[in-house]
Amino acid sequence: MGHRTSVGIHIQAYPGCSLNTALNPIIRISSDAPLALAEAMHNGGGMLAIRPVAATDWQSYRDLRLRALRDSQEAFASTHERESGRDDDDWRARVSAVASSSTAQAFFAHWNNEACGLVWCKASDVELGVVEIFQIWVTPDARGIGVGSALLERAIKWAEDHGAARVRLGVTIADSPAMNLYKASGFHAVGAPEPLREGSALMSQSMELNLGPRPARKEARS
Numbered sequence: 098m099g100h101r102t103s104v105g106i107h108i109q110a111y112p113g114c115s116l117n118t119a120l121n122p123i124i125r126i127s128s129d130a131p132l133a134l135a136e137a138m139h140n141g142g143g144m145l146a147i148r149p150v151a152a153t154d155w156q157s158y159r160d161l162r163l164r165a166l167r168d169s170q171e172a173f174a175s176t177h178e179r180e181s182g183r184d185d186d187d188w189r190a191r192v193s194a195v196a197s198s199s200t201a202q203a204f205f206a207h208w209n210n211e212a213c214g215l216v217w218c219k220a221s222d223v224e225l226g227v228v229e230i231f232q233i234w235v236t237p238d239a240r241g242i243g244v245g246s247a248l249l250e251r252a253i254k255w256a257e258d259h260g261a262a263r264v265r266l267g268v269t270i271a272d273s274p275a276m277n278l279y280k281a282s283g284f285h286a287v288g289a290p291e292p293l294r295e296g297s298a299l300m301s302q303s304m305e306l307n308l309g310p311r312p313a314r315k316e317a318r319s
Contacts (some may be wrong), residue, residue: 228256
């Protein structure tokens with residue numbers, strides 16, 4: 098992968114909509130955008146930026162991850178009870194490992210310089226050419242303005258840059274914004290549903306996106 102020095106971003110608005118309408122544009126990161134920065138979009142006086150999680154961000158990552166598990170228990174296989182038992186050294190080591198990895202990357206979303214979203218992507222340990230997406234979550238006060246879409250696009254871009262042929266994630270089976278976003282982005286169900294976690298009545302569905310030329314994105318906000 099060649100070194101990129103310039104920053105590029107494309108903001109795609111739906112036909113008939115301006116950047117100032119309630120229907121927000123979707124960030125699409127151009128091929129020359131560096132991994133250090135996934136640039137920003139302006140909308141209604143706010144600024145959205147996606148950036149990699151650095152080793153020094155371990156406390157911010159910890160707080161956002163625990164908040165996600167507390168707020169959206171139905172969305173994750175792990176639980177707040179389980180993760181909150183980790184000590185600081187564990188959190189620090191986890192974030193340091195991903196920040197220095199060549200096969201994984203976590204990203205923050207920042208709205209007006211406040212962390213408001215998270216995604217983690219990692220090359221599969223068992224399937225060549227597959228990148229798995231985990232932990233995608235947006236704070237309640239930042240939903241509906243395109244943060245989830247921007248995080249997902251950044252994770253897909255990271256997968257493309259690392260030579261993946263497919264991207265895989267799991268989602269709780271429900272008529273939810275997350276499910277609608279993934280379907281609108283071209284993901285399709287693979288395999289049979291499985292319990293979200295032991296003892297849960299909720300079911301999780303694996304979904305995949307085949308990389309390469311993709312159809313025009315359908316309307317979905319997250």
